[in-house]
Amino acid sequence: MNVVLPDKSKIELVDGSTVADLAKKISEGLYKRAIAAKVNGNIVDLSYKLNENDEVTILTDKDAESLDILRHSTAHLMAHAVQQLFPDVKVTIGPVIQDGFFYDFDTNKPFTEDDLVKIEERMTELSKKDIKIERSEIDSNEAIKKFSDMGENYKVEIIQDIGESKISLYSQGDFTDLCRGPHVPSTGHIKYFKLLSVAGAYWRGDEKNKMLQRIYGTAWFKKSDLDEYINRLEEAKKRDHRKLGKELELYGTFDEIGSGLICWMPKGAKVRSTIEDFWRKEHYKNGYELLYTPHIGKATLWNTSGHLDFYSENMYSPMDIEGQNYFIKPMNCPFHIMIYKSKNRSYRDLPLRWAELGTVYRYERSGVLHGLLRVRGFTQDDAHIICAQDQIESEINEVLNFSLQIWKTFGFSSIKGYIATRPAKSVGDDSLWMAATNSLMNSIKQSGIEYELDEGGGAFYGPKIDLKVKDAIGREWQMTTIQFDFNLPERFDMTYVDKDGKEKRPYMVHRALLGSLERFFGVLIEHYAGAFPFWLAPVQIKIMNISDEQAEYCISLGKKLKENGFRVELDLRNEKIGYKIREAQMYKIPHMLVIGSQEKDNNLVTVRLRNGENKNNLDFSDYFSVINEINTNRSINLWR
RNA sequence: GCUGGCGUAGCUCAAUCGGUAGAGCAGCUGACUUGUAAUCAGCAGGUUGGGGGUUCAAUUCCUCUCGCCAGCUCCA
Numbered sequence: 001m002n003v004v005l006p007d008k009s010k011i012e013l014v015d016g017s018t019v020a021d022l023a024k025k026i027s028e029g030l031y032k033r034a035i036a037a038k039v040n041g042n043i044v045d046l047s048y049k050l051n052e053n054d055e056v057t058i059l060t061d062k063d064a065e066s067l068d069i070l071r072h073s074t075a076h077l078m079a080h081a082v083q084q085l086f087p088d089v090k091v092t093i094g095p096v097i098q099d100g101f102f103y104d105f106d107t108n109k110p111f112t113e114d115d116l117v118k119i120e121e122r123m124t125e126l127s128k129k130d131i132k133i134e135r136s137e138i139d140s141n142e143a144i145k146k147f148s149d150m151g152e153n154y155k156v157e158i159i160q161d162i163g164e165s166k167i168s169l170y171s172q173g174d175f176t177d178l179c180r181g182p183h184v185p186s187t188g189h190i191k192y193f194k195l196l197s198v199a200g201a202y203w204r205g206d207e208k209n210k211m212l213q214r215i216y217g218t219a220w221f222k223k224s225d226l227d228e229y230i231n232r233l234e235e236a237k238k239r240d241h242r243k244l245g246k247e248l249e250l251y252g253t254f255d256e257i258g259s260g261l262i263c264w265m266p267k268g269a270k271v272r273s274t275i276e277d278f279w280r281k282e283h284y285k286n287g288y289e290l291l292y293t294p295h296i297g298k299a300t301l302w303n304t305s306g307h308l309d310f311y312s313e314n315m316y317s318p319m320d321i322e323g324q325n326y327f328i329k330p331m332n333c334p335f336h337i338m339i340y341k342s343k344n345r346s347y348r349d350l351p352l353r354w355a356e357l358g359t360v361y362r363y364e365r366s367g368v369l370h371g372l373l374r375v376r377g378f379t380q381d382d383a384h385i386i387c388a389q390d391q392i393e394s395e396i397n398e399v400l401n402f403s404l405q406i407w408k409t410f411g412f413s414s415i416k417g418y419i420a421t422r423p424a425k426s427v428g429d430d431s432l433w434m435a436a437t438n439s440l441m442n443s444i445k446q447s448g449i450e451y452e453l454d455e456g457g458g459a460f461y462g463p464k465i466d467l468k469v470k471d472a473i474g475r476e477w478q479m480t481t482i483q484f485d486f487n488l489p490e491r492f493d494m495t496y497v498d499k500d501g502k503e504k505r506p507y508m509v510h511r512a513l514l515g516s517l518e519r520f521f522g523v524l525i526e527h528y529a530g531a532f533p534f535w536l537a538p539v540q541i542k543i544m545n546i547s548d549e550q551a552e553y554c555i556s557l558g559k560k561l562k563e564n565g566f567r568v569e570l571d572l573r574n575e576k577i578g579y580k581i582r583e584a585q586m587y588k589i590p591h592m593l594v595i596g597s598q599e600k601d602n603n604l605v606t607v608r609l610r611n612g613e614n615k616n617n618l619d620f621s622d623y624f625s626v627i628n629e630i631n632t633n634r635s636i637n638l639w640r
Numbered sequence: 641g642c643u644g645g646c647g648u649a650g651c652u653c654a655a656u657c658g659g660u661a662g663a664g665c666a667g668c669u670g671a672c673u674u675g676u677a678a679u680c681a682g683c684a685g686g687u688u689g690g691g692g693g694u695u696c697a698a699u700u701c702c703u704c705u706c707g708c709c710a711g712c713u714c715c716a
Contacts, residue, residue, distance in 0.1 A: 102711095110644055199711030200643030207713050211643050214711070242709095246651080255689075255707050310716045365641050365714065366707090374715090425716095460716065547673045574673065582677035596675055608676060 004055045013050065020046040020185070023058050033060040035189065036069050036182045043069070045135055045182040061221035068096045073133065073183045074123075074193050074219035075101040080175035081122035082215075085115075091177065092154040092203065092212055099229060100218035104201055106154065111198045111213050119215070120195050130188030131173045135181055140167045143178065154203070192226040193219035196233075235473055241525035242371040248530050248587060250538070251372065251521070260369040260376030262518050267538035270567060271524075272517060274536055276357060278409070278634070279381060279514070286402050288353040288383060293335035295359065299325040305334040306491055314362045332358035333485075333510060336384045337492045345496040350506065351387035351395055357517070358382045372522030379517045385509040386494070392507050393439040396482065400447045400465070403480050403513045407469055410524065411533065411636045414470035417444050417451035420458040427461055428486030436484040436507070437463045461487035471527040479520065482511045531588040531610060533636040534627070537567070541627070542589045544571040544580040546596035553600040557593065557620070566627065581608065590638050591627070609638045 002010045003022060013022060019039070023031040023046065037044055038057040043065055050056065059066045075094035082089055082105060094103030105111075111119075138146075140159050147155040155178045159167055170179045172187055184190065195217040203209035220226040237243075245251045250268035253261060264272055283290065299318060302308045307315065311330060318325035329335070336354050345352075359379045368374050387395050407415055419440050422433045440463055444451045449467070458464055462484030468476040485508045488494075495503040514520035524532070534540055541561060543554045551572045561568045569589075571580045577594060584592050592608040598617065599606055605623050607615040615623075626640050 113645085197710055198644075201712045202642080205713070207642065211712075213643080216711080253707095259707065306716095314715080362715090367641065367643095367712080368714065369708095544676095546675055549673080576674050576679065577676055578674090579678055580676090585677055592676085594676065598675090606675090612676085614676075 001050070001052045003050050004053060006055075006057045017050055018046065019044065019048045019050060019056065019058065022050060022056060026058070030058060030060070033062075034058050035060060035063075035066040035184050038065070043182055046185045047135055048182075067221070069182055070184055070190065070221060071096045071101040071219045072179075073187075074190050074217060075103045076133075076170065076172065076175070076177055076179070076183065077123050077126055077187055077190050077193075078119060078195070078215060078217060079103050079105075079177060080126055080172060080187075081119045083175055085118060085122055090152055090154055093158070100196070100216060102201075102214050102216045104203070104212040104214045106203075106210065106212050110200075111215060113198075116195045116198060116215065120193075123190075123193065123195075126173070127187050127190050129173075130186050132186050133170055133172045133183045135183070136169050136171065137166050138169060140165055143167050143169065147178070190219060192221065192223050193217055194226065194230065232473065236475070236526075239473070239526045239529045240371075241373075241522040244525050244530040245372070245522075248538075250525065250530075258376070259366060260364060260374070262372060262375055262377065268521065270538040271532065271536055272521065275514075275517065275520070279357070279406075282402070282406065283355045283383075286353075286398065288355045291336060291339060291354050291356040293332060293339075293356060293358060294329075295361075296326045296328050297334060299327060301334050301338075302327050304491055305337075305488060307331070307334075314364075316361060316363055328361045329358075330360050330362045332356055332360065332380065332382045333384060333488055334492075337488060337494060340386060340494055341492060345386075345506075347388055347496055347498045347504075350496060351385055351391050353383060353385050353395075355381070355383035372518045372525075375516075375518050378519065380512050381514045381517065381520075383511050385511065386506045387509070388496070388498070388504070389435060389507060392436060392509075393442055395509065396439050396443040396465075397446060399482055399509070399511050399513075400443050400449070403467060403482075404447065404449070406513050407467075407480075409634050411527065412469040412471070415449055416468045416470075416476070417447075417449045418454050418457075418466045418468065419444060419451055420454040420464050420466070421456060422458055422463060423456045423460060425460055426458070427490070432484075432486050432507075433463060436486075440465050440482075440484075459483060461485050469523075471523060472529070475526075477523045479515045479523070480511070480513050481515070482509060484509055532590075533634070534590045534630050534638060535634045537588070537590050539569050539587065539589050540567045540631075541591045541593060542569050542571055542580075542584040542587075543593040543595060544577065544584070546577055546594070548572075548574070549597060550595045550600045554593075554595050557595070557605065560620075560624075561627075564624075564628075566631070585610070611638060613639075615639070 001015050002012050004010055011022065011025065013025065019037040020031065020034070023034040034046055036046060036059045037048065038059060039048060039050065039054050079091045079094055083091065086107065088107070090106040092104040092106060094101060144156050144159050147159065158178060167178060168181060170177055170181060170183055195215055197216045199214050200211045201214040202211055218229055220229065248267060249265050250271070251265055252263045253259065254263065257263065280290065299308065307330065315330050316328050318327050336356070340352065357379050359377065361377045364374060364376050369376070385395050385399070404415065421437055444465060464481060464483035466478055467480035468478045470476050489505050489508050494506055494508070496506050498504045543558050545551050545554045554570055554572060558568050558570050571584070573580070581592060588610060590610050594606045594608055598604065603620060604617045605620055606617055607623060609615070629640050630637065
């Protein structure tokens with residue numbers, strides 16, 4: 001028989017040959033590195049029996065698909081080890097996830113950290129034995145009986161759910177698991193892995209079901225890849241905004257105040273006010289008007305908006321004010337709409353772009369709270385664009401460009417879009433959805449942003465674009481959202497009078513560029529690892545004298561800089577310069593002015609940059625022009 | 641909310657078998673007047689997250705509660 005290789009060449013094999021036979025025939029080296037194969041587009045094991053004219057691509061550890069196979073096999077290896085060590089434990093499922101895998105076990109005794117070590121050791125032993133991993137197919141009734149006898153009722157449930165007459169099993173030594181496969185040919189291929197954590201997880205992700213014990217792990221083909229991954233985790237840990245937020249005194253939360261409620265400390269507040277100033281300026285420049293609205297509103301308002309029907313789970317209990325129920329706001333939109341409705345609107349008024357740094361409160365379950373990234377009270381950089389149909393596309397264009405420009409300024413250049421279209425359960429005419437979705441598509445195409453389509457992923461009230469930004473270590477964060485709303489204009493009966501004198505319904509778009517200031521700040525901290533660019537740094541310049549003699553000169557320098565709006569601190573303590581530098585360095589202050597007698601006597605400054613570089617004996621005026629430049633340009637560099 | 645882990649000085653951490661809490665940094669005071677990531681000495685700092693229980697005795701064991709961490713679930 002003949003099979004076809006990727007280069008279209010044919011190779012002859014004896015009937016009944018497997019992929020492994022083919023690999024061996026091509027070269028011994030290929031056979032050794034072979035993990036699996038793609039036959040007519042399907043990924044199969046090396047033991048797969050080939051047929052006449054099959055198109056075969058042998059997958060080695062170089063192929064992307066192989067990594068998933070390896071990780072899946074590692075999950076099995078882990079289950080194998082767990083079953084040997086804890087015979088009472090029932091196995092459930094063990095899929096591959098990004099960068100690794102997990103396996104869920106049903107056990108009465110949760111795994112401890114020590115157990116993880118033991119399991120890992122056993123896995124290594126099993127790997128060293130290089131046990132063959134063999135596939136077999138059996139009748140599903142037979143399989144059900146087999147797993148029932150073993151007491152593996154989860155497997156029985158899975159087989160019944162699959163509903164096929166035949167199912168495949170994978171065996172390695174004394175361990176057999178139900179699995180679609182494919183797998184690496186033997187446990188010896190699994191060398192570089194690490195078990196990372198253990199946590200509870202519900203069977204089938206349903207909190208009504210029993211909670212299982214999930215062990216997470218990672219696996220790689222090369223030791224260097226594993227090491228690099230572990231490094232990446234450590235790097236992420238170093239950048240953790242919760243750690244840096246505390247070290248750099250940026251923000252705090254307090255048991256006494258409540259969880260998920262953020263206090264911005266002086267240093268964090270300086271960054272925030274810089275962000276806000278920039279934000280306001282840019283919004284005015286881009287044709288927005290700013291609004292301020294209250295934090296609470298009557299129940300009737302939230303009834304009209306529909307929030308009490310469909311969002312009440314996220315809203316806090318009402319407070320009674322003179323017999324009326326008031327709710328603290330989870331969103332700003334109803335307030336903006338009331339302002340819209342405060343007078344008759346003409347087509348001449350449109351588009352309206354109304355923005356507000358609006359602080360909202362939403363109930364989040366205690367278990368989901370996370371630093372600045374998931375909180376109960378936060379300030380959205382919210383805006384509502386109210387426009388006519390013929391304006392929607394240009395409005396979306398502008399929002400996208402505006403957003404890109406803002407992200408660029410903050411030092412994020414890699415951005416990806418996700419367009420979510422109409423879900424099954426939704427409100428609004430098809431024509432509205434069509435027009436809006438088209439405008440989103442056209443705009444994102446024009447913007448040049450790489451994007452994906454999320455069919456049916458829109459909110460019930462309209463389609464949306466979400467933007468994810470990539471940070472300095474390649475993690476993606478969902479920040480910007482641009483959403484059409486066909487619900488609220490209807491509910492509040494928003495109208496404008498068009499050219500023809502008829503009342504029409506405007507389009508309404510919600511958008512948040514940064515998302516929320518809290519979340520954005522968290523991401524910003526992680527992106528810069530706390531070392532903010534000059535224009536954002538809470539303390540931009542620290543002036544330090546060598547000895548008392550230069551104190552006055554330092555004070556006069558500080559005064560000049562402060563008068564010009566720079567954020568400056570002085571360190572005139574009787575300490576060695578090394579001590580002062582170390583402290584400023586730990587606070588990641590961009591510029592340190594080191595002032596000794598040389599500088600003082602000649603009206604100069606010596607600048608030590610955060611990166612350790614020195615700019616010696618500059619005229620103050622030269623230094624001043626440099627910092628003015630990098631500050632007004634919002635440069636991400638420490639020097640021009 | 642659920643499962644598991646954790647909670648000791650402002651911060652980072654220690655305390656044997658249950659025997660009544662200790663260090664570094666930070667803070668304060670003093671000396672040193674200093675040239676690129678920690679000068680020296682002294683002082684002070686704690687209801688061991690909170691409540692209840694077991695015990696002659698609890699940071700330690702039990703229990704409730706609050707908070708944090710990992711994940712699940714949730715994010716119309």
